[in-house]
Amino acid sequence: MKIRLSGVWVMGLLLSLIANTSGCHRKVYAELEQIDPIDRRSNLLMVGPINRDLADIKKGGTLTVIAPYNATTYFIYRGEPLGYEYELLQSFAKDQGLALKMVVVADPKSLFTILNSGEGDIAANRLVPTPENETDVSFTRALYRTAPVLVQQEEPPAKAGKGTEKMLAPGPADQTPEVDIQARLITKPSQLTGKTVTLPEQSPYNRTLVELSDEISGEIYVVEMGALQDEALAQKVAKGEIEFTVMQKNLADLKEAEFKNLKVRPIISKSHSVAWAVRKNSPELIQALNSWIEKKQNGSLFDKLYQKYFIDRRNYLERVESGFLTSTTGKLCAYDDLLKQHANDINWDWRLLASQAFQESRFKPDAHSWAGAAGLLQLMPATARQYGVKNSLDPADNLQGAVKFLKWLDGFWHERITNDVERLKFVLASYNAGAGHVQDAQRLTEKYGGNSQSWEDVSYWLLQESTQQYSIDPVVKFGFCRGLEPVNYVSHILERYDRYKQFVAQTSQAAQ
Known part of the structure; x- marks a missing residue:
């Protein structure tokens, strides 16, 4: 499918996952139990919000957060839950006298539907408020601000750096042929005229590229890859499988530190907020979250966790060197x-x-x-x-x-x-x-x-x-x-x- 939106061509390239499962083991072993329930539904239709606010949540005693696994929001490391947003939410739940339950959503596009259906109370996923999604949910105060930045390949994969060889090597799961990467770096947004930029499906930066295309009076072509998110697209740029992607700058900086053949520039639009989402009919919950965010941002918690997950490269780089x-x-x-x-x-x-x-x-x-x-x-x-x-x-x-x-x-x-x-x-x-x-x-x-x-x-x-x-x-x-x-x-x-x-x-x- 190819749709022209105000100077941007959007080509739907939705990669479907193979659904067949592997056969049974010949021997039966005691298996490790997964830590979180994983909701694997996808392409859910939007529904109206159920009526449940903070008072009802407190009666139940548990705050349920829905989020995908990714490199900064929430993940399991050595058996323990970690993540920038996870640790903030854990602190908020504790201050409210609530237990925190994480429900992992496999398809980020389904977050708001699952939130409104009442299967979670807060949605987290490095969420960027846009006019489109603000019709379905309400967003908190900003957790942090960042800007959209172009991620491109500066050097071939062989220059990606020590420790990345296996990550960038082709394997049985790689079916996309390599593309020819241009020799000249993009140094200003206007040079994107006629270029193809690959984004996750329903990325907030689709609108950003529409606006940029109007501003520079040139066509920008956008390919949406529904099964892939930002981290995977950065890796594809490093491997030479796609030319460009756009992502939040703080995340892009981490990927540039990991894959040294990437260049993270230029910034293509002004900075924006990253927030959590709640149902539009939960005024008590959003007020409590906003008050808590404002209070904690005046202390050390937000700075400490931002440093831990986005700034401190030493431990990040030790994993590849x-x-x-x-x-x-x-x-x-x-x-x-x-x-x-x-x-x-x-x-x-x-x-x-x-x-x-x-x-x-x-x-x-x-x-x-x-x-x-x-x-x-x-x-x-x-x-x-x-x-x-x-x-x-x-x-x-x-x-x-x-x-x-x-x-x-x-x-x-x-x-x-x-x-x-x-x-x-x-x-x-x-x-x-x-x-x-x-x-x-x-x-x-x-x-x-x-x-x-x-x-x-x-x-x-x-x-x-x-x-x-x-x-x-x-x-x-x-x-x-x-x-x-x-x-x-x-x-x-x-x-x-x-x-x-x-x-x-x-x-x-x-x-x-």
Whole structure:
């Protein structure tokens, strides 16, 4: 379908997901339960809002938020829920004396219909108020302001940077042929005349491009890809599959840090607000939200969380970069004896455990991650509690808890992955991303004809879990995953372990 809107040609390119599911396993295992209910309905017709306001919500005791999984709104990391909007909503619910329930919506276009039907109380998804959607829902005060920016390729994929090779490599899920990328960068909006810009379906920036097209008196062609969202489109630009996309600048800056062959410029319109949505007949709820936002924006909460999810690139880049520690003394760190002691508990070569410890904290026992993990092996708070760790910053306490967790993971994968060498990769990936996300990748591998016993195959599909198309696939239970992190995590640990074996004596259990 191709529609001309005031100087912009809009070509509907709605990518449908394959609905068939994989066959049953030959063996029956106890499966991990998904953390959130996932609503997979799509293309729902708009309905009028039900009558339920804050007083009714408080009677029930639970505030229900509907949102997709994505890189900043809401996602699961090492088994714990995180996200800029999630943490803000968690704080609001606590201040209101309410429990917070997240319902994941696979199709962002259905958010407002599901909200109005009463299956949620607040919709969150980096929402941009527009005249079109303000007829259906009401928006809160701005959580932050950002501007629409053009995302384009400056260098070929080979220049994307260390750690991105697997993410940008073609694979069985890639069916779109590469396009020829222009040699000259767009430096001002007027140069978009005659160009094609790819957007998610129903993007607020469709209107922006209509207005820009009128302003520059030139045609801009817009392709809508219904199954893909901003993060996936940025990756397609980096791979050379599409020329341009437009997204919020703070998110685009993160993608530019990840894929160094991207150029995020120029800004194509003025800044706008990003907000939450509620039903139009919920005046008590929107008043409470607006008062809370205004109050908290005068404190430290908003700045702290914005810094954590949008500004701090150090931990973001550590997930795609890693160095090697070298030594001529045969001693890796101050905790060699502890590592040797606890490696025996899981029958690991201590140098393998040391490589993992370096990957996690660079042997710094007081290290803290952006997500709240702490200590030598970066235990998340819930994991530390589960394995009896009283002080994650105590190297001995941290190590004993981490080794118990690794032992559990090895047991979890023992019958699922029969080859010892392959199983180690699944264990390490599960330590980093959570066993649920790795199982999701296994299910995708089986569904699309790969070998679910092979890390090479499963790691490819783990990477695809960071895309909208596959994070909402019917076989996926745990949704969006920053797949590049666990894939690089496994390869960096094993490469460093090989390096350690070259110059550090084993003097302990047999090597893997």
